[in-house]
Amino acid sequence: MRLLRLAAIAALTFLPSITAALAEGGVSVYLTTPDGTKLLSQEPSLSFSQVDKAGITIDASRRYQEIVGFGAAITDASAYLINRMEPSAREALLKELFGRDGGLGFSFTRLTIGASDFSLQHYSYDDVQAGARDPELTHFSIASAKEDVLPVTRAALAVNPSLKIMASPWSAPGWMKSTDSLIKGALLPEAYPSFAAYLNRYADALAAEGVPLYALTIQNEPHFEPGDYPGMRVTPESRAAFVGGYLGPLLSKTHPEIRILDWDHNWDEPQSPLTMLSDAKAARYVAGVAWHCYNGEPSAQGKVHDAHPDKETYFTECSGGGWSPKWSDALPWMAGSLVESVRYWSKGVLFWNLALDENSGPHKGGCGDCRGVVSINSKTGVISRNLEYYVLGHASRFVAQGATRIESGTAPEGISAVAFRNPDASLVLLTVNRSSVNKTLTVTDGVKSFSYALVAGGVATFVWH
Incomplete structure (x- = not known):
């Protein structure tokens, strides 16, 4: 290394x-x-x-609402970069980001279940040859997560033991999908039992590694099928059938402490989580709704909260990038999105990549000009703190986990x-x-x-x- x-x-x-x-x-x-x-x-x-x-x-x-915290995702790319720093520099950076005494005090983070676009390769935790099936999950393995993601997450937990960790899949294993691929496609109804078992095995495996999950979403951006990185379409009706009939009953027995969150997509389609939650069998297992910032307005969170005040709200992804390079534009927009999301009931706020390199990577497909909370130069190791660092810090440094919005x-x-x-x-x-x-x-x-x-x-x- x-x-x-x-x-x-x-x-x-x-x-x-x-x-x-x-x-x-x-x-x-x-x-x-x-x-x-x-x-x-x-x-x-x-x-x-x-x-x-x-x-x-x-x-x-x-x-x-009570506040869980603020932070950013420990993507494969972020973990890869952080894990290749010299030990003393890595420890200093993690203390700066997650430490409560003089650091930013991040207390919320997100992992990807398998690959996202910010991975070095595309994979799931149960890959088989094209055309093959593995309904008993005999090939299930989180070996790839043990290389970078889990060591970095454990190190963050050592700095802040109150860190809450959620996770989201970008795709089910290809053999569970209509495309027999991680790219595009929908989750097959006949694969619902296997996908529920897959997510449960992931929760088991992380707990065994000392990384307990606080929450998981069913699917990242379930209305988007990207063409060059893992993604999967899951309609609200399919999400309801999957959670109500399979994932909900399973996790309620094996991991009742893990919150199931619906949606995990943009503010412009509140009708999707509303439709999902209209299914009483599914809604009983859903703890809350997760939101992204890329379309629509934060007030959509309020619409769903007003219809289902018993469900929690989380703001789980927002990235800045080259499309808005001016601080005069990006700073008030990012900070305003954070503030308004909390005004509309968010218990936790997550920006996207915790760290990226000078080329907005490493990544494989997807966003080529996203910006991390920090940038780590892959050649020199020099760290740059981006505007997302300061936006999050304005909340995370001063608002403690367990605080209440007033x-x-x-x-x-x-x-x-x-x-x-x-x-x-x-x-x-x-x-x-x-x-x-x-x-x-x-x-x-x-x-x-x-x-x-x-x-x-x-x-x-x-x-x-």
Whole structure:
């Protein structure tokens, strides 16, 4: 294994601890600006004054969903790059990303069940020759995951033992599909028992490796059949039949702790999870609905939540990339998507690749210009922290696992805002100025308030007791 040498280890400086940074009796402020001159920068603290006018009104007595966490996916590509760093550099990076004391405090991640486009090759965990079948899963093996993904995930767990891990398949093994291939096709009804057993075996195997699953989705982007990397079409009716008749009953016996999440696709088709959840036999086994950012609006999450308030909501994939290279555009959009998804009931937020190289890889098919939360140069090992790093950090550094979203009223036009109460009783307000002009925010908490001028396109987190 070739080790990547970190050329700029000094860049991995930890941020001040959250507790130490809280302004005594005031408000701590952290800012990222679209010109990059401020990057999660701690600004002068603010003082409270008497309420002078209405603005963003915090009401900690009105509580909503509990937060699982924020983070990004440990894809094959991410794990491959991280696992080839020198041990000391790898440890430093994982502490920076997952550590609570001075790090970003990521507490949520996602694995792929088999290959995605961000894999070095296309594979499942039960591949056989074309035309062959393996209904008893005699060829099942997670050997490929033991090379990079599991070691990196275990190392992240060692840094943050509260890390919650979900997983998603991009495709069932080809022999379970209409195409007899990982590429395109639909899951065959006669393969439902085998696919349920396959996902259960995966959960068993990961638990045996010290990587317990918190949740899994039935299929990544089930309405999309890509032509050059694994994918699989699964209609809402098919998902309902599969979960209600096979996966749900099986996991309820073998892994009742694992949440089954439906959809795992974009905001523009809320009718698909609504149709799936209209099947009572399936709905009883479904804990929640997962969403992606690539089409539609976050309000779709609210539509499904309103119809099924007993189901949880998760925002499980969003990537930046070369299609939006300007920070002035991408920063407020990514941060605004995070904030609005939580306002519309997300318990957890995941961006896509945790790490990619300087060529947006390694990948095999699919997205050729996606951006990781960090970039690791495959030749020099130098780490670059991308805007997704700072967007996630504005939430993950300050909002602890177990925090509760609280009421933050209606934000001024052009502002996205969401508030939290941490288990230690500290309050956090995350704001994004999505407009093209500077905005003065007035924030009221009971009988006290503070004001702050947020630059156009900027992101600010406020923390106080």
